[in-house]
Amino acid sequence: MKLRHVAVAFALSAFLISGTAWAQSDCKTLVQASPFGPDDEVGATNRITPAVTKAAAAEIQTGVSIPLAYNLVDGVPLFGTRFTKTMLTTASLVPGAEYGKNKLTYMEDTYLSQSHVGTHIDGMGHIGIKDCYYNQTPMGKYVTQNYLKKLGIENMKSFATRGVIIDAVQVFKDAGKLKKNAACKGDCIDGGTVITEDDLQAGLKMYNVTLREGDAVFIHTGWGDLFRQFPAQNAVYNGSEPGLSKSAGAWLAAQKVVLVAVDNFAVEVIPSEDKDEAFPVHVILLPNNGIHIIENARTDLIAAEAASSKRATFFLSMTVPKAVGLTGTFVNLEAIR
Amino acid sequence: MLLGATMATLAIPRSRAASSRPFRIAFANADETPGVHLEGLGFTGYDVRRGFELAARTLPVEMIYLDNGGDADRAMANAEEAVRQKTDLLIEFNPETRVNPEIARTLKGAGIPVIAIGYKVGDAPVYAADNQEAGAIAGEALGDFARQAWPDQAVIAAIVGDTGDPGDAVAARLQGIVQGLHRSHPDLIPAMLDTGGQPSRAEALVSRLLTAQPGRKLLIAALEDPTALAAKIGVELTRRLNDAAIVSQGLDRSVHGGASERKEIDPTNRGSLLLGSVAYFMDRYGYDVLPIALRMLQGLTVPARTVTSHILVSARNVFMEYPPYDMN
Incomplete structure (x- = not known):
């Protein structure tokens, strides 16, 4: 048998095996059931009720908006072969190509981009265990070449809720355990550093805040300092990161928050606490608890604002495009004070 | 652990x-x-x-x-x-x-x-590290592959790398590779292709050997991963992709990457003639x-000698052993 034939046979058998595995996974043993019912595709934004939004509106005291996202532009840190490009259509600017007596011209863009780039949100279709995703959904049945037939981001509800910033950098400084990365221009927690639930609670206590159901939690690690230096420190930024421990992720889930946003690329500590696990905090938050993740969030400005005003809460402004069947998308979000 | x-x-x-x-x-x-x-x-x-x-x-x-x-x-x-x-x-x-x-x-x-x-x-x-055991894993994997893919064909073998390294580790690795090969091919005596510690030399050494051995299948045990990659180029240059298989030692970052940062040992590259690399961790x-x-x-007793648990890592299990962290 020729090697190529053996290779094809291996690949084919692997395909068949994985196909069988999809059909056979018992998602009830691999992923937790949703608290929002067996048919739910929404996830934690179910918690943002009119009452939650109304209560959050009380956070708007000055009306000042503070950016929580970065510009999506060539050169920002992207992993491996990920890419984001736009192409500008300018055809009507050519003399003689204008429209009508009033010489109207137009321009528009084509996005040629992956969705998980820049400041972006992870949807329920992003992470699973085997083929089991949020709400014990056997996703093998619901994937097509182009999009998801379940758990797409179009299912998300409103994010009009209270945001809370936790300044982990200040927590680490106060505890005398801040170990900086030399590439950071300002204060940052070094890559690989574990942020625990004790650290999160210390950060909340710093501003006398208690998390409540439906909150959106933002965590400032300082790692975004490297993002802002793009492209100079992209390799350092992507090489590791400070982030949540598994137990911290579980603690946040227990607080029934709706999203966790961090100024790093994966929210959780990288490399993981257990070298044999892949993104365990992602698993806790997304498939097991329906809690969204925002990566590459900009947290330095709101952390500074909280420090100066001694107030860590704000009204979160973010909407997500109703693009059907996506696993995530780049977003813009703001803290309204 | x-x-x-x-x-x-x-x-x-x-x-x-x-x-x-x-x-x-x-x-x-x-x-x-x-x-x-x-x-x-x-x-x-x-x-x-x-x-x-x-x-x-x-x-x-x-x-x-x-x-x-x-x-x-x-x-x-x-x-x-x-x-x-x-x-x-x-x-x-x-x-x-x-x-x-x-x-x-x-x-x-x-x-x-x-x-x-x-x-x-x-x-x-x-x-x-248990160099002899690691070598044996590689040798056995090559032998098993040959038995399955080329059951009735003439097979030769080569060990490529810094075979002249005087260290005990390399000597034990060489011994292990031969032992592993002999489990399925007891008469096979591998040729030693000495790169002198320069992995890129493996390309020419393998090319030369293949050219001199038309019509034979070649099992290549590489002593480390950069050498394995160079040996693979040697096979490709002689257009003998169907006539060679490689197993390497080490599993360093030159052969495995992540979800986006794809390297030779990758779940989407199951047809590679680099069958795998023995992990030294x-x-x-x-x-x-x-x-x-x-x-x-704590005053507890520990063994006098503890060795690394070596395994063969291939496209099938690479992400289990090294979960990719670039797929967030």
Whole structure:
């Protein structure tokens, strides 16, 4: 048998095996059931009720908006072969190509981009265990070449809720355990550093805040300092990161928050606490608890604002495009004070 | 391993826990000079040190990192530094073995226990790669492949790499490869293709061998991953893709990557003639060695010799062993 034939046979058998595995996974043993019912595709934004939004509106005291996202532009840190490009259509600017007596011209863009780039949100279709995703959904049945037939981001509800910033950098400084990365221009927690639930609670206590159901939690690690230096420190930024421990992720889930946003690329500590696990905090938050993740969030400005005003809460402004069947998308979000 | 670490943490004597002082452990690394590879593999001193840094994160230890720089005198000075800093334990990784007896005496005199990595330091417990077993895994994998893919065809074999390396590690690896091959092909005597430590030379050596052996199938055991990649190019240049298979040693970052950063050993590249690489996990030594250190510091018995659990990593299991962290 020729090697190529053996290779094809291996690949084919692997395909068949994985196909069988999809059909056979018992998602009830691999992923937790949703608290929002067996048919739910929404996830934690179910918690943002009119009452939650109304209560959050009380956070708007000055009306000042503070950016929580970065510009999506060539050169920002992207992993491996990920890419984001736009192409500008300018055809009507050519003399003689204008429209009508009033010489109207137009321009528009084509996005040629992956969705998980820049400041972006992870949807329920992003992470699973085997083929089991949020709400014990056997996703093998619901994937097509182009999009998801379940758990797409179009299912998300409103994010009009209270945001809370936790300044982990200040927590680490106060505890005398801040170990900086030399590439950071300002204060940052070094890559690989574990942020625990004790650290999160210390950060909340710093501003006398208690998390409540439906909150959106933002965590400032300082790692975004490297993002802002793009492209100079992209390799350092992507090489590791400070982030949540598994137990911290579980603690946040227990607080029934709706999203966790961090100024790093994966929210959780990288490399993981257990070298044999892949993104365990992602698993806790997304498939097991329906809690969204925002990566590459900009947290330095709101952390500074909280420090100066001694107030860590704000009204979160973010909407997500109703693009059907996506696993995530780049977003813009703001803290309204 | 994590369970072991947790148990060690829980079992800390009450007096130590009450003082809440972490154990001070010094790690004297073999050589952290950039570009210098260790143990005839593709790993650097930085890889080994980083493994200790990561493993130490959740353990009650305060690490002191020292670099022997591949120099015996510096290793001796580092051992004295470990004594001066009143460390609780020294982890010594020193291939410059002539000073290891003196290091053992110095540490014993100071009452500081030692764990040796790879090379004996007095009677200290040793943690080491099992080079012979790793070699045997590669040899056996090649033999099994040949039996399945080329059951009725003439097969030859070659070991390519720094085969003239006088170190015990490479010698044991060579012996293991031959043993592994003989499990399915008892009469096969592999040719030695000596790169002299320059992986790129494997390309020409393999090309030449294949050209001289038309109509035969070639099993290639590479002594480390960069050599395996060069050997693969040699096969490609002679257009003999159907006539060769390679298994490598090490599983360093040159052959495996992530979800986006694709390398030769990748779940989407199952047809590669580089069938796999035997993992040495040098970037994870810390996860094995620090739990041993904690057991020693608690007065528990540890084995005189602990070896790495080597496995063959291929496209089928690479992400299980090294979960990609670039797919967030």
